[in-house]
Amino acid sequence: MDRQARVKNRAPAPVQISAEQLIREASERQEHHKVGPTIKIHDAEEYQSHLRDRRKHFEDNIRYRREHIGNWVKYARFEEDNREFERARSVFERALEVDNRNPELWLRYAEFEMRNEFVNRARNVLDRAVQLLPRVDFLWYKYAYMEEMVGDIPKCRTVFDRWMEWMPDDNAWMSYARFEGRGGHWDEAKGIMRRYANTYPSARSFLRFAKWAEYEAKDVALARTVYESALVELEPEESRKARVFSRFAAFEERQSEFDRARVIYKHAAKLFHLGQERAEPAMDDDEDVSEWELDKRKELYQQYIAFEKKRGDRAGIEDIVLTGQRAEYEKRVAADPTDYDAWFEYAKLEDENEASSSSSSDSDGTGNKVREVYERAIANIPPNQTEKQYWKRYIYLWIYYALYEEMQRKDLDRASKVYDACLDLIPHASFSFSKIWINAAKLHVRRRDLASARKLLGRAVGMCGKEKIFTEYIALELALGEVDRCRALYTNYLKAMPHNCRAWSKYADLEKSVGETDRCRAIYELAVSQTALDMPEMLWKNYIDFEIDEGEGTKARALYERLLEKTGHVKVWISYAQFEGTEVGSGVAKGRDIFQRAHDRMKDAGLKEERVLLLDAWRVFEKARGDAASLAKVDSMLPRRVKRKRMRTDEISGAELGYEEYFDYHFPGDDDAGASNLKILEMAAKWKQAQAAEESSSSSSSEDSDSDSSDDDGD
Numbered sequence: 161m162d163r164q165a166r167v168k169n170r171a172p173a174p175v176q177i178s179a180e181q182l183i184r185e186a187s188e189r190q191e192h193h194k195v196g197p198t199i200k201i202h203d204a205e206e207y208q209s210h211l212r213d214r215r216k217h218f219e220d221n222i223r224y225r226r227e228h229i230g231n232w233v234k235y236a237r238f239e240e241d242n243r244e245f246e247r248a249r250s251v252f253e254r255a256l257e258v259d260n261r262n263p264e265l266w267l268r269y270a271e272f273e274m275r276n277e278f279v280n281r282a283r284n285v286l287d288r289a290v291q292l293l294p295r296v297d298f299l300w301y302k303y304a305y306m307e308e309m310v311g312d313i314p315k316c317r318t319v320f321d322r323w324m325e326w327m328p329d330d331n332a333w334m335s336y337a338r339f340e341g342r343g344g345h346w347d348e349a350k351g352i353m354r355r356y357a358n359t360y361p362s363a364r365s366f367l368r369f370a371k372w373a374e375y376e377a378k379d380v381a382l383a384r385t386v387y388e389s390a391l392v393e394l395e396p397e398e399s400r401k402a403r404v405f406s407r408f409a410a411f412e413e414r415q416s417e418f419d420r421a422r423v424i425y426k427h428a429a430k431l432f433h434l435g436q437e438r439a440e441p442a443m444d445d446d447e448d449v450s451e452w453e454l455d456k457r458k459e460l461y462q463q464y465i466a467f468e469k470k471r472g473d474r475a476g477i478e479d480i481v482l483t484g485q486r487a488e489y490e491k492r493v494a495a496d497p498t499d500y501d502a503w504f505e506y507a508k509l510e511d512e513n514e515a516s517s518s519s520s521s522d523s524d525g526t527g528n529k530v531r532e533v534y535e536r537a538i539a540n541i542p543p544n545q546t547e548k549q550y551w552k553r554y555i556y557l558w559i560y561y562a563l564y565e566e567m568q569r570k571d572l573d574r575a576s577k578v579y580d581a582c583l584d585l586i587p588h589a590s591f592s593f594s595k596i597w598i599n600a601a602k603l604h605v606r607r608r609d610l611a612s613a614r615k616l617l618g619r620a621v622g623m624c625g626k627e628k629i630f631t632e633y634i635a636l637e638l639a640l641g642e643v644d645r646c647r648a649l650y651t652n653y654l655k656a657m658p659h660n661c662r663a664w665s666k667y668a669d670l671e672k673s674v675g676e677t678d679r680c681r682a683i684y685e686l687a688v689s690q691t692a693l694d695m696p697e698m699l700w701k702n703y704i705d706f707e708i709d710e711g712e713g714t715k716a717r718a719l720y721e722r723l724l725e726k727t728g729h730v731k732v733w734i735s736y737a738q739f740e741g742t743e744v745g746s747g748v749a750k751g752r753d754i755f756q757r758a759h760d761r762m763k764d765a766g767l768k769e770e771r772v773l774l775l776d777a778w779r780v781f782e783k784a785r786g787d788a789a790s791l792a793k794v795d796s797m798l799p800r801r802v803k804r805k806r807m808r809t810d811e812i813s814g815a816e817l818g819y820e821e822y823f824d825y826h827f828p829g830d831d832d833a834g835a836s837n838l839k840i841l842e843m844a845a846k847w848k849q850a851q852a853a854e855e856s857s858s859s860s861s862s863e864d865s866d867s868d869s870s871d872d873d874g875d
Contacts, residue, residue, distance in 0.1 A: 214238060226258060233268050240272060248272060249281075263289070263296040270302060279310055294326050304339070313343060324352075327359060330368060337372060346377060357386070363398045366390035367407050380415060387411060400431065402456035406463055418471045425464040434461040478516065485509055493536075500553040503537035504560070511564065530568075534561040541585070548591040555593050558582040562599065572607050579603060592624040598632045605636065625656055630663070643674055661687070661695040665702045677710065704739075713744040730770040733758035734777040741785055748785045755781065759797070768825045772799060799825035 201207045218235040225231060232255035239248035252269045259265065266289035273282035286303040293299060300323045307316035320336040333356035340349035353369045370386040373379045387408040391399050405428040412421040428434065434457060461484065468477045489506040492499055510530040537557050542550040558578060565575040579600035586592060597620035604613035617633040630653040637645040650667040657663060664687035671680040684703040693699060700723050707716040720736040733754065740751035755778040762771045775798055782791040804824050808817045 211242065229255060229259065229262055229265050232258070232265070236268075236272065240276070245276060245278075261293065263293055263299055266293070266299060267302060270299075270306075274306060279306075282306060283315075290322070294323075297328060297332060300328070300332070301335070304335070308339065324355070330356070330360070330365065333359075334368065334372065338376070341376060350377065350379075350382065361394060361398070363390060363394060363401050363404050366394065367404065370407070370411070374411065383411060402428070402432065402453060402460040406456070406460045409463070409467070413467065413471075421467060422472070425467060428460060429464060432457050432460070434464065478513070482509070482513055497540040498542065498554075500537070500540075500557060503533070503540075503557060507533045507537065507557075507560065507564075511568065514568070530564060534564065537561075538582075545587050546590050551586075551591070551593075555582070555586075555596060558596070559599060562603070566603065566606075572603065576600070576603055576607065588623045592626075594620070594624055594626040594628045597624055597629060601632070601636070610640075621652065627657065627660065627663075630656075631666075634666075638670070643670070646670060658690055659692045659694050661693050661699040664699055668702065668706070672706065680706065704735075708739065708742075708744055711744060713746075716744065717746075728761065728765075730758070730762070730767075730773050733774060737778070737781065741781060751781065752786070752790065763827075768799070768827070771827065772825055775799075796828060799827040802826055 199210060201210060215235075215238075218231065218238065221228075221231045222235065232251060236248045236251040236255075239245070239251060252265070252272065255265055256269070266285065270282050270285045270289065273279075273285055283303075283306070286299065286306065289296075289299045290303060300319070304316050304319045304323070307313075307319055316339065320339065323332060324336065333352065337349040337352045337356075340346070340352060350373075353372060357365050357369050359365075366386055366389065370383045370390070373383040373386060387404075390404055391408070393399075405424055409421045409424040409428075412418075412424060465477070465480050465484075468480055486506075486509070489502055489509065492502040493506065496502070507530060510533050514530055534557065538554075538561065540554075542554050544550045558581075562575040562578040562582075565571045565578060579596065582596055583600065586596070597616065601613045601616045601620070604610070604616060613636070617629065617636070620629045621633065630649060634646050634649050634653070637649065647667075647670075650663065650670070653663050654660070654667065664683065668680045668683045668687070671677075671683060684699070684706065687693075687699055688696075688703060700719070704716050704719050704723075707713075707719060716739060720732070720739065723732055724736070737751045737754035737758070739745050740754055741748050745751065755774065758774055759771060759778075762774060775794060779791070779794045779798070782794050802824050803821055805819045805821055808820045809815065810817055
């Protein structure tokens with residue numbers, strides 16, 4: 161678990177604390193040490209009296225808490241400080257009578273003898289201690305350490321031998337071997353480590369033996385022998401552990417034996433099925449592998465990858481990485497066969513591997529793997545046959561499969577079969593996919609099989625009937641120059657979708673492009689006569705632009721008038737007026753009349769914002785084509801923007817929600833409800849200006865009189 165502290169607020173604290181303040185507070189809070197009274201002894205009699213008092217104090221403490229070893233140790237320490245060694249020994253012996261199985265007490269007793277250089281007595285104490293408590297390791301450590309410090313090597317070896325008879329833990333054996341190594345007796349040290357490995361035949365003991373042989377004994381051959389023995393002599397549950405192979409391979413790599421290390425890694429990969437999630441070898445069929453061992457195997461696999469990256473070639477590295485990625489994807493698709501994103505990534509992995517190894521001899525096998533992945537993926541049909549949303553990702557598997565066959569394998573026939581199989585699989589009675597029909601038809605075109613492409617698109621029109629099918633089919637025939645086929649397709653298109661203004665416009669553009677002006681005009685007339693259209697404004701605009709491009713100003717003007725009968729939108733009026741100001745139109749005067757008509761009609765309808773837009777366009781028109789007088793007339797018609805308040809009500813309940821401010825426009829000459837208020841405001845503003853003028857004139861006259869009086873005084 162992540163225990164790292166996380167700072168939520170990095171802003172500085174409002175109260176900053178200095179180092180001086182910290183030191184001062186620490187000094188103030190420090191408890192003062194209470195010094196005991198100083199005892200001054202002047203003669204031997206006083207000294208003996210002091211000793212009696214202290215001994216009585218210690219004896220009282222012992223009587224009060226006899227089992228408390230600290231009182232005994234303090235008592236003995238007091239006697240030692242006063243050089244009363246016999247009394248100190250007596251205290252320790254009395255304490256041992258109370259608790260002779262306390263290893264700490266034996267250790268304090270031995271350290272007392274050692275501090276005062278009573279080596280034999282210390283040896284006797286430690287000998288008694290290890291006989292009584294042979295499983296307490298630190299007593300043996302202290303015993304061996306003392307013998308080594310005094311230079312008695314045979315006795316130290318004897319102590320270790322006595323200790324080894326009790327089969328202590330690993331550190332005891334390592335201490336014995338290191339003791340022999342410090343003395344230069346490497347043969348004896350190796351013998352001790354062999355005894356240790358035979359006593360504890362486990363992976364831990366062999367690995368520690370090998371590490372000791374490599375780093376301390378500097379015997380590479382012995383270390384290699386130990387590693388090999390671990391793989392051969394130990395039981396399967398011990399030898400077939402990931403850390404054994406990891407240490408052995410790392411050892412060979414340190415010795416620059418890269419081929420041997422690679423062999424070890426490959427053997428481990430084969431044994432443990434490295435790279436596969438939670439894969440277990442045959443020997444683990446009857447028993448469970450711990451999570452710790454699985455983690456170690458993952459670490460071994462990562463170590464193998466790092467080794468190949470440093471020491472191996474490109475093919476070896478890619479093979480290792482690819483094996484792990486395949487195992488990951490296999491796990492994902494096994495958990496959820498309809499996880500199409502996993503199938504996409506899996507197929508992409510195999511495709512990239514094929515591209516990288518296209519020059520090698522096994523490229524055909526790699527291609528078979530890609531096909532196998534796609535075949536397995538498309539076999540997982542969505543369970544719901546009526547909802548299209550479950551098929552959207554699945555259909556792209558077929559598309560990618562066909563593109564792979566066409567682009568990578570250059571097999572157009574197989575790609576066509578892929579599309580045919582997909583079309584047979586889709587439930588067209590419930591839904592269909594136009595992209596499949598279109599891609600399949602384009603593939604037939606690339607195969608130069610126009611008959612099959614036309615036949616397929618004809619089926620698509622009948623079974624799918626989407627707008628994209630028609631547009632792609634028409635684009636194909638238009639690219640081939642088949643205008644009559646395009647007209648027939650547009651006819652079917654408009655029969656299926658008579659409300660589609662884009663289709664009408666495209667049909668008219670086709671006739672215009674081939675010079676059929678009358679047919680184009682007839683198509684537009686038929687289009688605008690439809691009762692329901694999705695974008696009529698676009699259709700009318702294209703019709704009017706067509707007549708303008710043809711130079712038919714009268715017909716364009718008639719279209720504007722027909723359009724104004726259907727809608728009085730301000731943009732239509734602006735476009736109409738601007739048209740009249742062009743060369744095709746009747747001139748600037750006619751355009752000005754259109755603007756005036758539009759203004760009067762919007763004024764009668766009370767459309768203020770539309771009037772503002774119209775006047776802005778009219779002003780731009782006059783700037784470009786009019787004179788100063790006409791521009792001044794338009795400027796005089798521009799409104800004044802005022803801020804007002806109105807009650808806001810709830811749309812559902814009709815309850816009043818309070819007042820809100822909004823901007824309104826006041827046009828000159830309009831007699832609306834707010835005109836009187838505006839006049840009052842104008843009069844108030846004029847009165848305020850007049851008052852300000854009077855005050856300024858009175859102040860100037862007073863200054864003149866003051867200056868005259870000052871001149872008289874000077875005279």
